[in-house]
Amino acid sequence: MSGRRVGAITRRLLQGFRRDRRTLALLFVAPIVILALLGYLLRGSSTAPNVGIANEDTGPLGAVVAGSLHQSSHIDATDIDASAGDSKLKDGSLVAYIVLPANFSQQAQAGTIAPEVHLEGSQPGQDSPVLQALQQSLISIAGQGNNIHFAPNIHYLYGGPNFDTLDYFGAAFIGLVVFFLVFVITIVAFLNERTQGTLERLMASPLRRGEIVVGYMLGFTVLAVIQSIEVLVFSLAVLRIHNEGNVFLIFGMEALMAIAAVNLGIFLSMFARSEFQAVQFIPLVIVPQVLLSGVIFPVSSEPGPLQWLSNVLPLTYAVNGMRDIMVKGADLTWSSLQVDVAVVAGFFLLFLVAGTATLRRRVA
Amino acid sequence: MSETYAVNVDDVSKSFGSFKALNGVTLRVRQGEIYGLLGPNGAGKTTLIRAICGLVEANDGSVTVLGQRMPNVAVLRHIGYMTQQAALYPGLSVEENVAFFAAINSAEAGVKAALELVHLYDRRKSVVSTLSGGMRQRCSLACALVHRPDLLLLDEPTVGIDPQLRVQFWDYFRQMAADGTTLIVSSHVMDEADRCQRLGLIQYGRLLAEGSPADIRAQGGSPNLEEAFLNLAGRRES
Ligand SMILES: Nc1ncnc2c1ncn2[C@@H]1O[C@H](COP(=O)(O)OP(=O)(O)OP(=O)(O)O)[C@@H](O)[C@H]1O
Numbered sequence: 001m002s003g004r005r006v007g008a009i010t011r012r013l014l015q016g017f018r019r020d021r022r023t024l025a026l027l028f029v030a031p032i033v034i035l036a037l038l039g040y041l042l043r044g045s046s047t048a049p050n051v052g053i054a055n056e057d058t059g060p061l062g063a064v065v066a067g068s069l070h071q072s073s074h075i076d077a078t079d080i081d082a083s084a085g086d087s088k089l090k091d092g093s094l095v096a097y098i099v100l101p102a103n104f105s106q107q108a109q110a111g112t113i114a115p116e117v118h119l120e121g122s123q124p125g126q127d128s129p130v131l132q133a134l135q136q137s138l139i140s141i142a143g144q145g146n147n148i149h150f151a152p153n154i155h156y157l158y159g160g161p162n163f164d165t166l167d168y169f170g171a172a173f174i175g176l177v178v179f180f181l182v183f184v185i186t187i188v189a190f191l192n193e194r195t196q197g198t199l200e201r202l203m204a205s206p207l208r209r210g211e212i213v214v215g216y217m218l219g220f221t222v223l224a225v226i227q228s229i230e231v232l233v234f235s236l237a238v239l240r241i242h243n244e245g246n247v248f249l250i251f252g253m254e255a256l257m258a259i260a261a262v263n264l265g266i267f268l269s270m271f272a273r274s275e276f277q278a279v280q281f282i283p284l285v286i287v288p289q290v291l292l293s294g295v296i297f298p299v300s301s302e303p304g305p306l307q308w309l310s311n312v313l314p315l316t317y318a319v320n321g322m323r324d325i326m327v328k329g330a331d332l333t334w335s336s337l338q339v340d341v342a343v344v345a346g347f348f349l350l351f352l353v354a355g356t357a358t359l360r361r362r363v364a
Numbered sequence: 365m366s367e368t369y370a371v372n373v374d375d376v377s378k379s380f381g382s383f384k385a386l387n388g389v390t391l392r393v394r395q396g397e398i399y400g401l402l403g404p405n406g407a408g409k410t411t412l413i414r415a416i417c418g419l420v421e422a423n424d425g426s427v428t429v430l431g432q433r434m435p436n437v438a439v440l441r442h443i444g445y446m447t448q449q450a451a452l453y454p455g456l457s458v459e460e461n462v463a464f465f466a467a468i469n470s471a472e473a474g475v476k477a478a479l480e481l482v483h484l485y486d487r488r489k490s491v492v493s494t495l496s497g498g499m500r501q502r503c504s505l506a507c508a509l510v511h512r513p514d515l516l517l518l519d520e521p522t523v524g525i526d527p528q529l530r531v532q533f534w535d536y537f538r539q540m541a542a543d544g545t546t547l548i549v550s551s552h553v554m555d556e557a558d559r560c561q562r563l564g565l566i567q568y569g570r571l572l573a574e575g576s577p578a579d580i581r582a583q584g585g586s587p588n589l590e591e592a593f594l595n596l597a598g599r600r601e602s
């Protein structure tokens with residue numbers, strides 16, 4: 001082994017980077033940005049789940065338990081009317097609500113208390129603080145000396161006791177996997193067109209820019225659709241991910257995400273001079289979206305400024321839409337799903353127009 | 365006036381940053397003419413050809429092709445452009461490449477003739493990435509003329525092509541010109557230059573001399589075309 005020859009390779013490598021400022025920037029700036037984002041996300045997310053309390057007890061004990069729940073640091077309790085509970089779970093303003101029934105104090109005297117616990121149920125991590133808080137408040141009554149048995153009645157709006165982490169993440173990941181892979185393939189393929197010189201030929205042909213972009217889009221859409229079907233079948237049939245919704249609706253949402261990814265890939269490939277630079281868009285585009293779109297951390301638990309950022313990312317809407325369909329059984333009559341579909345479709349059109357416009361400018 | 369010329373380049377300048385790749389070039393090419401662009405590396409030949417087909421937008425001056433001011437997408441249907449590097453899809457076969465360029469020009473019928481012309485009909489099923497350099501160049505030429513354009517822009521078309529085939533290419537170019545096609549060919553090869561009806565010598569983005577090969581010989585003061593060129597180029601440089 002010759003030190004000089006090894007040195008030549010090392011030097012050649014570093015020389016190349018010297019001219020590629022963007023790669024250097026990514027190498028040194030991206031880790032800080034990603035770690036900072038993650039730190040802010042995890043440390044800054046404080047909000048305890050919102051829980052409604054409906055105290056219907058005609059006796060004294062209900063007020064004691066309710067008061068103790070208000071004190072709990074595990075949850076953020078508000079008094080509600082039991083009849084309004086379900087709609088508040090549906091619109092997302094509550095994660096759970098607890099009903100202390102009219103005969104609550106009598107139940108206590110009889111030795112078995114059975115408060116009703118209504119859980120939204122779609123987000124696995126959020127149930128335990130509610131149950132924990134309730135348990136602690138009940139202990140405060142138990143402290144008064146009686147031998148009391150707890151038998152809370154637990155109801156799930158979505159999911160259920162068997163709903164596991166995969167069911168929650170799976171819904172989001174089905175869309176994410178398709179989005180990510182289609183994006184990577186498109187950005188590299190379109191870049192090849194430029195580096196192998198064929199784009200110049202296309203530009204000197206009667207092809208319109210829009211025809212090039214739409215042609216690409218359709219070509220990749222064929223692949224993306226096949227991939228979407230494969231992912232969906234595997235998720236539902238093999239992994240048995242919980243699904244409440246219409247399979248065709250899931251597929252439609254997946255396909256819409258894939259088409260948006262194709263157009264995003266075409267658009268961003270205009271800003272890359274090499275495959276190397278194209279691949280850099282992965283951490284830049286994908287990582288923040290995975291962190292902020294609610295795939296892993298619910299958007300509602302993010303610190304305020306990050307929520308704002310989350311709300312302008314296309315993936316946030318796509319993920320939310322997929323969960324609404326698969327976990328909650330949403331269909332197109334749901335206004336929240338209509339919004340999600342419209343926003344994802346809007347981004348797809350935006351990327352399409354942006355890609356076409358950039359193609360024109362890049363060649364002129 | 366411009367209607368009488370297939371290509372009319374009028375005082376065109378193009379800068380990349382502070383570097384002037386084209387510096388006030390004016391040239392006119394008649395319909396059915398074979399016009400040779402000659403000049404050393406970096407002279408601006410490729411940039412001029414790209415300006416003619418509208419890929420490069422001039423900072424100054426104007427380009428008119430077949431009566432239309434460029435850039436103009438409608439005219440592109442009538443232009444064939446063979447890029448300097450064989451720009452092909454390496455994963456597709458020869459025939460698939462040619463058929464693709466035929467299709468985007470709505471000229472699917474010409475594929476077989478184009479393949480036969482470049483002697484690749486027998487190799488039409490070969491994947492481009494497995495071809496020799498000269499074969500790729502031939503495939504690239506087939507892609508440029510498959511739609512029988514009225515104006516054919518050839519950027520060093522015969523680089524890497526063996527002598528026999530080169531002679532056949534030039535016979536074909538002449539025949540195309542006789543049928544009314546206008547050809548602009550860039551080259552470094554002097555015996556090729558001799559086959560053009562008119563030549564333009566480019567250096568440092570300027571047109572140094574223009575005329576028939578005989579004119580150039582006279583201007584350069586040498587019966588040898590290569591020497592005449594060197595004389596003309598050297599005169600400016602000093
Ligand atoms: N996109 C570009 N950006 C910056 N400079 C460019 C660009 N394109 C061309 N140039 C410069 O313009 C000059 C002319 O280039 P051009 O490709 O036209 O030369 P050429 O005559 O075709 O040379 P060759 O015989 O080597 O093909 C060169 O100095 C080149 O570096």
Ligand SMILES: [Mg+2]
Nearest residue numbers: 409410448519
């Ligand atoms: Mg050139």
